[in-house]
Amino acid sequence: MRIRDIRATPVTVPLEAPLRHANGCHWGRFVRTIVEVETEDGLVGLGEMGGGGESATAAFEGLKPHLLGRDPARLEEMRFLLANPTASLYNNRTQVAAALEFACLDLLGQRWDVSVSEILGGRLRDRVSFASYLFFRYPHSKTGAGEVRTVDQLVAEAQALKARHGFTTHKLKGGVFPPEYELRCYRALAEALPSDGLRFDPNGAWSVEQAIRFGQQIEDLRNDYLEDPAFGLHALRRVREKVRMPLATNTVVVNFEQLAANVLSTAVDVILLDTTFWGGIRPCVKAAGVCETFQLGVAVHSSGELGIQLATMLHLGAVIPNLTFAADAHYHHLVDDVIAGGRLPYAGGTLAVPTGPGLGVRLDRDKLAAFHQEFRRLGSYPYDRDPLRPGWAPLVPNDRWADPRDERVPEIPT
Ligand SMILES: [Mg+2]
Numbered sequence: 455m456r457i458r459d460i461r462a463t464p465v466t467v468p469l470e471a472p473l474r475h476a477n478g479c480h481w482g483r484f485v486r487t488i489v490e491v492e493t494e495d496g497l498v499g500l501g502e503m504g505g506g507g508e509s510a511t512a513a514f515e516g517l518k519p520h521l522l523g524r525d526p527a528r529l530e531e532m533r534f535l536l537a538n539p540t541a542s543l544y545n546n547r548t549q550v551a552a553a554l555e556f557a558c559l560d561l562l563g564q565r566w567d568v569s570v571s572e573i574l575g576g577r578l579r580d581r582v583s584f585a586s587y588l589f590f591r592y593p594h595s596k597t598g599a600g601e602v603r604t605v606d607q608l609v610a611e612a613q614a615l616k617a618r619h620g621f622t623t624h625k626l627k628g629g630v631f632p633p634e635y636e637l638r639c640y641r642a643l644a645e646a647l648p649s650d651g652l653r654f655d656p657n658g659a660w661s662v663e664q665a666i667r668f669g670q671q672i673e674d675l676r677n678d679y680l681e682d683p684a685f686g687l688h689a690l691r692r693v694r695e696k697v698r699m700p701l702a703t704n705t706v707v708v709n710f711e712q713l714a715a716n717v718l719s720t721a722v723d724v725i726l727l728d729t730t731f732w733g734g735i736r737p738c739v740k741a742a743g744v745c746e747t748f749q750l751g752v753a754v755h756s757s758g759e760l761g762i763q764l765a766t767m768l769h770l771g772a773v774i775p776n777l778t779f780a781a782d783a784h785y786h787h788l789v790d791d792v793i794a795g796g797r798l799p800y801a802g803g804t805l806a807v808p809t810g811p812g813l814g815v816r817l818d819r820d821k822l823a824a825f826h827q828e829f830r831r832l833g834s835y836p837y838d839r840d841p842l843r844p845g846w847a848p849l850v851p852n853d854r855w856a857d858p859r860d861e862r863v864p865e866i867p868t
Pocket residue numbers: 655657681682703704705
């Protein structure tokens with residue numbers, strides 16, 4: 455098999471409502487780049503990358519002279535070709551390499567008529583459990599619907615998601631409002647959903663002292679873990695000395711150097727594996743093996759996904775034996791997808807691991823074209839800006855919180 459062509463198509467897919475986080479906001483939509491790697495015999499492997507838009511398209515285009523004619527089965531060689539660790543000091547291509555790894559694995563699966571999870575060692579489970587991923591949300595600019603700001607709105611949203619999709623674990627994305635307010639929100643969730651698991655993630659926005667204060671006040675709840683309560687391995691190590699629950703990270707253990715540092719001097723108990731941040735599905739499987747040896751927990755992280763990236767998360771979740779936590783996904787906030795058949799359906803808080811060859815998802819070409827048009831119409835959005843606080847910068851640690859009494863609706867083009 456030889457690679458004949460590589461295509462990258464930026465798409466914009468709407469969300470139910472803008473998602474607020476410690477660094478700003480997803481402005482009512484996700485921008486993703488869909489990658490297609492075509493072989494000389496006409497097979498097309500699918501990959502996906504976050505954000506990027508026109509610059510991502512140019513990055514893939516620029517790599518074509520180095521990748522055309524290569525065998526997509528030579529995945530280790532491609533890793534060094536794209537993301538050699540010292541060359542990466544000059545060009546950071548980890549996420550590009552991840553998208554191409556997805557596509558090459560998809561090609562191999564199609565050629566061999568097996569699913570990616572079979573290539574990766576064979577599936578241990580046919581369905582992967584997911585947490586409801588709760589965000590504070592601005593109202594939709596056009597409809598005014600979808601706001602999550604008050605305690606009552608948050609609890610109602612969690613209960614509605616549980617009723618609709620069957621989630622029994624709930625993750626709250628915080629770091630938006632004052633920590634005392636978010637503590638009230640989190641404890642209200644625990645009270646409303648007493649038999650469910652919980653996790654909280656302020657995206658590293660707190661000081662160590664604030665993280666300890668918050669952590670100590672939730673020790674009595676059914677916490678899976680507290681995720682990135684402060685930023686940095688040393689900050690987390692200090693929090694861990696004073697707070698009696700597992701800590702997790704998706705920010706400061708995202709490569710093997712950092713994983714080794716965390717093994718030698720443990721700061722974090724649960725490593726959240728992201729198929730994009732780690733450079734592919736296979737690095738995540740390797741990292742899960744290291745975690746298994748050193749008895750660190752693992753879970754599957756979501757950096758925002760459409761169906762292709764979601765498929766990579768499902769195949770990862772299917773093959774790692776030490777996955778004892780529900781995975782995260784932004785997926786249920788989306789109103790549509792680019793894959794044939796539409797969005798993958800939740801049942802009982804789980805998603806089925808695709809069984810078809812390769813990643814097991816295929817493109818809906820009409821939707822790809824339509825959502826590419828949406829990208830051309832709306833352009834990118836600034837992930838690290840808040841539409842209603844134009845001069846605000848996301849400090850770490852932060853003390854410039856949004857006001858939970860602010861009822862304004864942002865004017866975002868839709
Ligand atoms: Mg996180």
